[in-house]
Amino acid sequence: MNRRTKIAALAAALTISAGAAGSAVASGDGRGGSREAAALTGTAKLFRPAPAADDITFTFDAHLAQKDRKDPQAATGTFRFSHYTEDGSYGGYAVAKVDCLVTAGKVAVVTGVIHDTDLQELRNKRVGVTVHDLGKHDRLGYSWVGRENALEVPPCLSSAPFEQVKAGTGDFKVLPWQLPYN
Template identity: 75%
Template sequence: MNRRTKIAAVAFALLSGAGAAGAATASSPAPAEGVREAAALTGTAKLFRPAPADDDITFGFDAHLASEDRADPQAATGTFRWSHYTRGTGGYAVAKVDCLVTGGKVAVVTGVVFDTDVKELRKKRVGITVHDLGGQDRLGYSWVGRDTRAKVPPCLGSAPFETVRAGTGDFDVLPWEPPYRQ
């Protein structure tokens, strides 16, 4: 297997079931008292894998759209992270949020990876979709399919096809209320 194929295979294997070790700290200030932020996605969860899988896959989110940025989802701030380890090997990535769109209990967040131990991920934009189902949460990510090197535009994620491990899903989605003109 050539070097490029090995790198792609490692990155795909690492991220095809990726997760995050805890929620990251957002860089956005707390909203003023009595002011509701426009949208948010927070929380952590471990992905479900059937036994005997030894995968430890965790995702964590701390993404916010301030009230004054209600009309611009690309003004969202914060971070999200994931990690995927199997028997002590694997990796992690942390992305800076560049878009957050929510509707009902579904959130799509995109961001550019700025911290990782997988060099092929550095500066890559990824998208993640979360469905907040109150402990039975679901999640989908943009690095599925044949071309895992495809460029992901802001505000784009995939269907939430993964399920979280029972008892670990604490995602919380604050629905976006876009400013429509009457």
């Protein structure tokens, strides 16, 4: 076999192998099972223009299993948020158990009931957060904007992603949900 034929055969074999591997990953989890139906993961700090130096952080680990793809309220996981002022005069954190996750494209809405917090008025309240995964320019919104005394919302509900994340901190990843119509 001449050199050109060998190179062409090798290139064709590599192309076929790469296509097969890509198909396997797209249709499964890379280990022979199917991928999750939806997910939201990552951590970011919110941007605050000077002179504000508040440390506001959101972390997500929310998942919807493929077997539950028709029921976003079967989602599992947690999300955490904290807000502390630079001078230490205000601060607190909350951890919520996920009770709904809906994603579409690069946008996710997650709700959960707060089970761990150092702010007792938040305990057992349902809150919602929306994330827009824009690479290095992620955005975030939350259900309690302007209504700190009325935190609780229904499952799967939050606001538009009106907040910017601090440069260099956004690593949110949204796995889009594909609604099964049958």
